[in-house]
């Protein structure tokens with residue numbers, strides 16, 4: 170066991186970890202180390218070979234590996250050290266010294282620990298498995314999460330099947346409907362339990378509509394036929410309580426069922442560390458600096474909340490990297506007033522969930538999702554009871570992340586007028 174020290178440890182070398190590292194380095198931080206359990210950097214984007222990445226960040230359309238490569242190149246140009254094949258298995262915090270002890274292991278060195286002044290959590294997310302979905306039937310071959318199928322097709326060059334039904338309309342499932350069609354499979358339909366899709370509108374158009382693949386909203390798989398290999402699935406319509414409606418069952422003969430039913434942030438390490446978690450996102454509660462409830466531990470990317478676009482992951486991670494560097498320099502101690510963000514009436518959560526005005530940048534992006542599909546409504550934001558903004562919205566849907574931008578001067582004007590210790594910013598949907 171070797172024991173080391175580093176100013177900043179970044180856990181995960183995906184788009185979030187890489188952007189955080191590059192940003193911390195640009196802030197002048199020298200002693201940075203990325204720990205990545207995979208045998209290469211880039212995270213899940215290595216298997217996302219379709220295009221559409223980078224429109225915001227690079228103003229051009231890149232594939233997932235191309236997008237990841239841009240950040241890997243930047244990290245290498247900045248000579249940021251990283252360790253591959255290295256899995257972090259524990260983080261602990263010493264409140265007396267403020268140091269974080271990161272325990273990791275790899276085949277070359279076994280188990281070792283590193284003491285860090287700050288840690289950035291950038292472990293991404295994983296897919297919700299079949300076990301979490303309560304689908305009756307045997308456990309035959311031919312049931313894949315959409316991401317696993319994506320790995321087989323795009324990385325290993327193997328076809329999971331020829332006749333496919335997809336359950337869940339998350340973006341990975343939509344992308345895989347198109348990918349399987351390109352590779353010669355027949356995708357019979359995408360069944361979605363909710364009355365709205367969980368994916369981006371652009372993916373529904375480009376991956377389903379363009380290939381005449383039906384999207385069955387308010388439908389679910391109620392039975393899987395086949396003992397050794399999937400032989401077919403039964404799909405039924407569901408009522409407003411998401412319960413299958415008897416008599417609506419339709420049997421689809423197929424050899425493959427793909428599941429695209431949500432992503433779960435990989436927060437086992439954060440939980441063990443005692444980070445305060447948001448039950449809505451399954452990610453950490455963070456303040457305006459993307460710092461968790463454990464001082465000097467920051468979070469960004471899909472481990473914090475599931476993003477639609479990797480461009481937003483990179484932007485958020487750059488903020489985490491910048492703030493971690495400031496923390497290590499001993500800055501970011503200006504508490505000022507503390508504003509708690511409350512989400513209600515259709516808005517499910519926000520990132521961040523608290524804002525310390527003393528550390529607030531001139532403009533602060535607050536991201537959130539709504540819990541239902543809304544048309545021709547308004548997004549209203551109140552601070553200490555005063556309306557801060559009211560934005561007309563033609564469509565808002567759970568599959569599309571929303572954001573507002575808070576302007577520090579406006580926020581501090583209202584907060585100082587209120588003269589109270591506790592402040593509340595409310596984000597809600599209003600007619």
Ligand SMILES: Cc1cc2nc3c(=O)[nH]c(=O)nc-3n(C[C@H](O)[C@H](O)[C@H](O)COP(=O)(O)OP(=O)(O)OC[C@H]3O[C@@H](n4cnc5c(N)ncnc54)[C@H](O)[C@@H]3O)c2cc1C
Nearest residue numbers: 181183184185205206212213256257292293316470471479
């Ligand atoms: C299967 C799948 C397909 C996706 N397809 C798309 C898509 O087509 N388009 C899109 O915009 N988004 C897609 N996403 C979302 C995508 O994850 C994000 O856009 C982006 O990759 C998130 O970046 P990240 O760095 O937060 O996470 P990731 O890219 O998941 O990177 C996290 C990294 O952390 C590492 N890690 C985790 N735990 C540890 C540990 N304990 N120790 C060391 N390393 C660890 C992982 O190995 C991984 O490399 C997909 C997600 C999944 C799961």
